[in-house]
Amino acid sequence: MVDLVGIIDKGVKELKFYFLLQVYAWRIQLVYRADFIMYAITSAIYILITLVFVDVIYTVTYSIAGWSYFQLLMLIAIAGLGLNTSNYIINPGFIFDALWEGGFDNYLTKPHNPLFYVIGESTDTSAIGDIAGYFILFIYAALNIQFSALALFAFLALFVLGIGVLSLLQVVLITVSYKFANSAGWVGLLIDLAENFTRYPLTLYGLIGVIFFTIVVPLGIASFYPSEIMTGKISLTGYLIIFAIAVAMTYAFYKLSRYLLHSYTSAMG
Amino acid sequence: MPILSKYAAFMRIGFKLDFYYMYSYVFSILAYASYPLLMLIVWGAIFGGKNVIIGGFGQTALYAYFFVAYAGASLQSGVSESIAEDVESGNITSEMLLPISYAIRKFTDSTPSALANLAFIFLPIVIFTAIFANINISGITLMAFALEIFLLYIISFLIEFIIGVSSIYFVSVGGISSIVTLLTFLSGGVLPNTFFPQQLQNILQLLPFNAYYYNPAATFTGTLSGSALASALVIEITWASALFLFAMIYWSVSRRKVVAVGG
Numbered sequence A: 001m002v003d004l005v006g007i008i009d010k011g012v013k014e015l016k017f018y019f020l021l022q023v024y025a026w027r028i029q030l031v032y033r034a035d036f037i038m039y040a041i042t043s044a045i046y047i048l049i050t051l052v053f054v055d056v057i058y059t060v061t062y063s064i065a066g067w068s069y070f071q072l073l074m075l076i077a078i079a080g081l082g083l084n085t086s087n088y089i090i091n092p093g094f095i096f097d098a099l100w101e102g103g104f105d106n107y108l109t110k111p112h113n114p115l116f117y118v119i120g121e122s123t124d125t126s127a128i129g130d131i132a133g134y135f136i137l138f139i140y141a142a143l144n145i146q147f148s149a150l151a152l153f154a155f156l157a158l159f160v161l162g163i164g165v166l167s168l169l170q171v172v173l174i175t176v177s178y179k180f181a182n183s184a185g186w187v188g189l190l191i192d193l194a195e196n197f198t199r200y201p202l203t204l205y206g207l208i209g210v211i212f213f214t215i216v217v218p219l220g221i222a223s224f225y226p227s228e229i230m231t232g233k234i235s236l237t238g239y240l241i242i243f244a245i246a247v248a249m250t251y252a253f254y255k256l257s258r259y260l261l262h263s264y265t266s267a268m269g
Numbered sequence B: 001m002p003i004l005s006k007y008a009a010f011m012r013i014g015f016k017l018d019f020y021y022m023y024s025y026v027f028s029i030l031a032y033a034s035y036p037l038l039m040l041i042v043w044g045a046i047f048g049g050k051n052v053i054i055g056g057f058g059q060t061a062l063y064a065y066f067f068v069a070y071a072g073a074s075l076q077s078g079v080s081e082s083i084a085e086d087v088e089s090g091n092i093t094s095e096m097l098l099p100i101s102y103a104i105r106k107f108t109d110s111t112p113s114a115l116a117n118l119a120f121i122f123l124p125i126v127i128f129t130a131i132f133a134n135i136n137i138s139g140i141t142l143m144a145f146a147l148e149i150f151l152l153y154i155i156s157f158l159i160e161f162i163i164g165v166s167s168i169y170f171v172s173v174g175g176i177s178s179i180v181t182l183l184t185f186l187s188g189g190v191l192p193n194t195f196f197p198q199q200l201q202n203i204l205q206l207l208p209f210n211a212y213y214y215n216p217a218a219t220f221t222g223t224l225s226g227s228a229l230a231s232a233l234v235i236e237i238t239w240a241s242a243l244f245l246f247a248m249i250y251w252s253v254s255r256r257k258v259v260a261v262g263g
Helices: A004-031 A033-060 A069-089 A092-100 A104-108 A114-121 A125-142 A149-180 A185-198 A202-216 A224-230 A236-261 B002-020 B022-047 B059-073 B079-089 B091-097 B102-132 B139-170 B174-189 B198-206 B214-221 B226-257
Strands: none
Touching: A004 A033, A004 A114, A004 A125, A033 A069, A033 A125, A033 B022, A033 B174, A069 A125, A069 A149, A069 A185, A069 A224, A092 A104, A092 A114, A092 A149, A092 A185, A104 A114, A114 A149, A114 A236, A149 A185, A149 A224, A149 A236, A185 A202, A185 B022, A202 A224, A202 A236, A202 B022, A224 A236, B002 B102, B022 B059, B022 B102, B059 B102, B059 B174, B059 B214, B079 B091, B079 B102, B079 B139, B079 B174, B091 B102, B102 B139, B102 B214, B102 B226, B139 B174, B139 B214, B139 B226, B174 B198, B174 B214, B198 B226, B214 B226
């Protein structure tokens, strides 16, 4: 018999703890106020540069792979929102250091889920500027394209799942790094590299590109496919297939990261 | 020259550290190649096989521009982070007690990475691009290009050094560093400057950031030549000298403000 009440109680307890970690992370961030403002300015400039780039492109063409100006802005906004939300939730370098230097011991001794705890502590508050910037871009693009309330709901469901896939993928890559390599710098580079590609329609890269960014490095689940919903470019069947893939990946990445974490050996951190 | 042999030892350690993190190194090579590859795909779709000139560039020249610009980006220094770490951890006090110059120490720490990237990223990409894009480059232009590559490293190191030293006042300088990175990105990283309105081009031309992407790549593709190239070089040399003087004065003033606990 599954103890449903116990599971819910534990979940609520973990969520309260996560909220406390968030408060703590923000207090630390606000100590470095000048730096925080600089990051916010950087985000604004970066999004401005993106707009300039897209503007220049659309002065010489009407569409890229069938995507109009505002549709491409929507894709860029969703890709940026997805990646930066994932960056806010999880900082790969922090978790790798905890494993590599033995700091993970601390998490194992506490009465909380260690994976959840270390993810909570790795919060990267500096990503909030990018999230806000891309959200404004999202609103701007959304005001210039037509979509239904149902499409918005379907978008949100897949987008949240996509962020989960992306965050758990990073945990898997970090644990793989811990097991087989001596640094995790490549994880951030891989995600950055893939992010550049997912700012454009995956169909530009042919079938191999579509498969790669859907299954191998599934950033497309948090960017391209949710954008297809908002721009009316995906059928119901296509949506259900992608949704099923996202659910399967979330489960598989969670199990895989738990399995790989079992190889952790204490370094007396 | 025992003092030089000390700095040589730092450079040797720098090389070893660079190659120790092999996975990160291989991925950094892929990351440098990825943006030009992406631009190749995106601009391929925009040109659509038509023989047109956009922003002063034909399709092949534009591809060559992006490959050389991003190969050049691998030579940029990232020393500000290391200085900020020294300040934040308090290690800077131990470093300052050593009988060597902290500024030169940081230069010798940062240079091996640039030299390794020059040999394993920059030169292979430039040679590959020259062959496939059929770039014919004269001896004088090649010398100007080599000088620009040298100035790229020097200017980026000096700007990074100044940002790093600012951590003595601000502790965390990631934000300032990000803004500078974006300004360099705007100076030819996203698109060649010739795609922008003339007034913006005129402003960008006077800033030191053109040394990062636009000047070397545009020289290589032949877009920047003759008197425009000469004036770009003069501006770069002037900036390098001014930044050097400022960096030295800034460091000698700021070192007296260092306050650290532990280290």
